[in-house]
Amino acid sequence: MSAEPILELKNVHSGYGSIKALKNVSLKIYPGEVVAIIGANGAGKSTTLMTICGIVPIEKGDVLYNGMSVKNIAPEKLPPLGLCQVPEGRRIFPRLTIEENLILGAFYRNDKAEIQRDIEHVYSLFPVLGERVRQQGGTLSGGEQQMLAIGRALMTKPKVLLLDEPSLGLAPIIIRQIFDIIADINKNQGTTILLVEQNANLALQAATRGYVLETGEITLEDKADSLLHNPEIRKAYLGE
Amino acid sequence: MDRTLRLTYKKCEKIYMDSFIQQLINGITLGGIYALIALGYTMVYGVIQLINFAHGEFFAAGGYVGVICLSFFTGLGYMETHPVFCLTASFILAMGYCAYLAVGVEKIAYKPLRKEARLAVLLSALGVSIFLSNGLMLTQGVYDKAYPSELFQGGFHFGNVTIGYLQILIVSLTAILLVALNLLVFKTKIGMAMRATAQDKTMSALVAIGSNRIISLTFAIGAGLAAAAGIMVGLYYGSVRYDMGFVPGIKAFSAAVLGGIGNITGAMLGGLIIGMVEIFGAGYISGEYKDVFAFIILIAVLYFKPTGIMGENIDDTRV
Numbered sequence: 302m303s304a305e306p307i308l309e310l311k312n313v314h315s316g317y318g319s320i321k322a323l324k325n326v327s328l329k330i331y332p333g334e335v336v337a338i339i340g341a342n343g344a345g346k347s348t349t350l351m352t353i354c355g356i357v358p359i360e361k362g363d364v365l366y367n368g369m370s371v372k373n374i375a376p377e378k379l380p381p382l383g384l385c386q387v388p389e390g391r392r393i394f395p396r397l398t399i400e401e402n403l404i405l406g407a408f409y410r411n412d413k414a415e416i417q418r419d420i421e422h423v424y425s426l427f428p429v430l431g432e433r434v435r436q437q438g439g440t441l442s443g444g445e446q447q448m449l450a451i452g453r454a455l456m457t458k459p460k461v462l463l464l465d466e467p468s469l470g471l472a473p474i475i476i477r478q479i480f481d482i483i484a485d486i487n488k489n490q491g492t493t494i495l496l497v498e499q500n501a502n503l504a505l506q507a508a509t510r511g512y513v514l515e516t517g518e519i520t521l522e523d524k525a526d527s528l529l530h531n532p533e534i535r536k537a538y539l540g541e
Numbered sequence: 542m543d544r545t546l547r548l549t550y551k552k553c554e555k556i557y558m559d560s561f562i563q564q565l566i567n568g569i570t571l572g573g574i575y576a577l578i579a580l581g582y583t584m585v586y587g588v589i590q591l592i593n594f595a596h597g598e599f600f601a602a603g604g605y606v607g608v609i610c611l612s613f614f615t616g617l618g619y620m621e622t623h624p625v626f627c628l629t630a631s632f633i634l635a636m637g638y639c640a641y642l643a644v645g646v647e648k649i650a651y652k653p654l655r656k657e658a659r660l661a662v663l664l665s666a667l668g669v670s671i672f673l674s675n676g677l678m679l680t681q682g683v684y685d686k687a688y689p690s691e692l693f694q695g696g697f698h699f700g701n702v703t704i705g706y707l708q709i710l711i712v713s714l715t716a717i718l719l720v721a722l723n724l725l726v727f728k729t730k731i732g733m734a735m736r737a738t739a740q741d742k743t744m745s746a747l748v749a750i751g752s753n754r755i756i757s758l759t760f761a762i763g764a765g766l767a768a769a770a771g772i773m774v775g776l777y778y779g780s781v782r783y784d785m786g787f788v789p790g791i792k793a794f795s796a797a798v799l800g801g802i803g804n805i806t807g808a809m810l811g812g813l814i815i816g817m818v819e820i821f822g823a824g825y826i827s828g829e830y831k832d833v834f835a836f837i838i839l840i841a842v843l844y845f846k847p848t849g850i851m852g853e854n855i856d857d858t859r860v
Contacts, residue, residue, distance in 0.1 A: 307826060356743055376746040385747070392744040394737045401733050408734055491837040 305368065306307025307332045307493055308353070308384070308461050311361035315352040322357070324350040324517045330461070335487050335494045337504035337525060337536055340514035346497040347389050348465045353495075354379060354386050366461070381409045383460030387467065389497075395439025399430050401440050402449055416456070421450035426482055438507065444475035451482065460504035461493045462486065468500050480507050501538035506527045513538075559701035564824045565817075568707045570777070572816020573715035576809045577770040578793035579800065580722065581763025583808040587739040588759045590659065594666040595646060596672060596767060597790020598673035599639045603768025604781035605677060608636035608686050615689040632714075633773055636765035643764030644757045646673075652753075670786075678783040685780040693776060711773045719809055722762070726805055735759060739803065741762070788832060792819070795839035802853025810850060814838075 306329040316322040321541045330336050340346050351357040353364055355376040366384055379385070394402055403423060407416045424431030427448040438449060446468055452461060464483065481534050484507060486492050498504030505511050505525045513521035513534065521524045522530070528534050560611060578600050585593045585825050610631035614620050618625050650669045653663045696705035726732040738745045738755040774789065775781045796815040800807025822834040842849060 354747060356746065375749040375751065376743075377749050380747065380749040388744065388747060392741055392747075394740045394744065396740060397733060397736060403738050404730060405733055405745075405750065406748050408730065453748065 306330055306365075307367060308495065308523050309414065310349075310353070311363045311365065313352060313364065314360045315357050315362075315508055317357065319488045321360075322368075322517055323352060325362070326514075326517070326519055327362075328512060328519070330493060330495055332460075332493055333487070334485075334490055334510060335496060335508045336496060337496045337508035337511040337528065338514055339498055339501040339504055339511060339528075339534075341538075342499065343516075344514045345517040346499075346514055347465050348517075350465050350495070350497060351387070352385055353463060354384070354478065355480040380457040380459070383458065383463070384463075385454045385457045385459035386463040387447075387450045387454045387465060389465040389469070391443075391446040393438035393441065393446045393449055393453075395437065397438055398435050399438060399441070399449055400434040403456050406453035409457070419456055419458075425453055426485075427452060443470050444472065444479070447471060447475075447479055448482075451479070451486075455486070459492055463495045465496075466499060467496070469499060473503075476503065483507060501534070502529075548670040557702065560824070562702050564820050566702070566704055566708060568817035568820035569813070570711050571820055572813035573712055573719075574770045574773050574777075574787070574794050575796045575816045577715060577766045577773075577794040578717060579812045579815075580805065581767045581809040582794050582797040583800065583802055583805060584650055584735075584759050587664075587805075588735065588756055589651070589655070589805075591651065591662050591666065592794065592802075593760075593763075594663070594790075595650075595669035595673060595791070596763065596788030598670055598677070598839075599643055599764040600767040600771040600774075600779070600789060600793075601677060601783065601786035602642060602673065603639045604775040604785060605636040605681055605686070605771075605783075606638050606768065607631050607772030607775050608688050608781055610634050611689050620689065628673025628710075630768060632769055632772060635768040639764040639768035639771075640761035642673075643760040647756060648761045652756075657785050673835030674784055674786065683783065685782050687780045688775045694791070707776055711777060714769070714773070718766060722766070722805070725762075731758070792832075794837040795835045795842075799838055799842050799849055801849030804849070804851045807849055809850035817849075 308330040309330070310326055310328040313323055313326045314321065326345075326349060328336075328338075328349075338346050338349060348357055352359060355371065355374060359372050364374050365371070366379075366382065371379065371382075371384070394405065397405070400420070404416070404419050407419065410416055429445060430449055430452060438446065441449060451464075451467070467479050467483065471479070480503065483494060483496070487494050496504055496508060505528050508525040511523060511525045511528045512519050513528070521531075521534070523531070551574045555849060581596045585596070587814065611620070613844055614627040614631070617840070646669055651662050654665055661776070664797065673800045693705070693707040693710065696703050696708065734745070735755055735758065737748075738750060738752050742752050745755075755798060771781070771785075774785070790816055793812065796811035797808045799814060800809070800811030815838060818834045818838060819831055823831040
């Protein structure tokens with residue numbers, strides 16, 4: 302773990318118009334880490350990711366990526382820098398095919414041969430996608446859509462991957478599969494991962510560190526293990 | 542006696558059939574032109590959910606750039622010696638001019654209102670329409686401007702059926718443009734990006750697709766096609782007028798709604814249907830009501846099937 306964070310939020314306030322969703326949020330994510338943000342519904346987890354990606358405007362504070370402020374960079378300029386998000390609800394382009402969804406992940410890239418190689422790589426990670434490349438995204442099951450969403454994000458060649466509720470609405474066996482792939486992406490490709498989850502148990506098992514977000518504020522930060530064994534957390538988020 | 546009757550009947554049937562085929566040819570010609578204009582409405586709606594009421598003005602502007610170019614070439618005598626070059630150059634100049642005009646209109650009149658209520662942009666579009674139409678009137682005059690179209694007189698005759706050279710030109714050019722558009726939208730990466738932007742702008746931004754660029758491109762393509770249609774109408778009817786954009790614009794809008802607004806294949810189909818219905822209606826019912834048929838269809842579609850022939854379910858777009 303290097304000393305400089307690859308992604309840092311400094312006292313960020315943001316929100317939708319008059320609704321202040323984030324209050325003074327500070328996060329540090331170091332290269333190669335898997336960091337989880339846990340919290341209840343409406344705590345501001347998704348807003349945190351959308352703020353990092355420039356979709357929700359920052360009112361105060363700053364977001365640093367590789368030490369550079371990305372506050373005033375247009376959202377579509379971020380994936381080429383290596384910052385990519387798999388948003389809540391996957392948001393597959395429903396009337397594009399599996400293959401087209403993946404090609405668009407590589408929209409900013411011009412290296413045709415390598416794009417083709419990366420598409421094959423996604424199919425090797427998720428064979429179920431490779432079997433039906435011409436099928437429309439909207440007709441896939443939730444699990445398949447999640448796989449496609451992760452595959453599409455991988456096509457942007459992310460250095461930092463933001464994942465919003467990858468387990469939402471999926472069967473336990475599929476969740477296992479998705480989280481194995483996430484761990485694999487982190488280990489074998491060295492991709493830093495920021496994971497947002499309502500399922501705290503799952504998230505903290507996958508992560509090295511964790512933050513707890515409550516009504517737009519960070520209330521706790523610790524090693525994932527310690528959070529898993531923290532009685533307060535167990536009571537509030539792990540149903541004990 | 543019986544024999545003569547039968548012969549007369551046969552002759553009538555032949556004339557009837559010929560007239561039907563003639564109407565069909567005319568209908569395809571007009572329908573193709575409506576399809577070209579309708580595409581601009583449907584593509585812009587697909588990407589920013591705006592009915593661009595100024596779209597008909599791009600069609601008119603195209604017709605005017607066409608007449609200016611063709612008159613210029615005719616004056617130089619090039620029309621006689623290099624007709625293909627003159628036509629190609631006129632089409633390219635008209636389509637290019639209108640593409641730039643549309644991109645400018647979007648940047649000035651629509652983009653600043655993108656976050657406002659939809660009604661604001663709609664009113665802005667109406668304002669742009671009046672502005673452009675009056676601009677054309679002030680710079681080009683209120684009277685009809687004649688197209689130098691002596692070159693395209695005549696055609697092939699099959700009995701009573703005539704296929705004009707001009708009709709062949711219009712239909713083939715329309716076909717080329719429609720095929721090219723289909724290839725662009727459904728086979729290229731930028732076409733994929735256009736469809737993705739129409740489906741989910743936020744997600745498009747998250748995979749590095751800048752919506753501003755795509756929106757500009759959409760306006761440019763739509764206006765370019767309308768400009769081509771403008772020259773075709775100028776050649777076909779022999780003249781253009783500053784307010785020529787209004788009625789065909791609304792008819793093409795009806796075509797886009799009929800096909801399912803936002804759907805490209807639907808707009809092509811809708812254009813053809815509206816063109817056919819207009820020609821056949823004028824031929825078999827009454828020429829006086831020529832302009833009414835398109836609007837009867839518009840009202841019927843909005844009443845019975847507002848999503849049009851190929852329109853998607855609203856739910857579908859939210860997956």
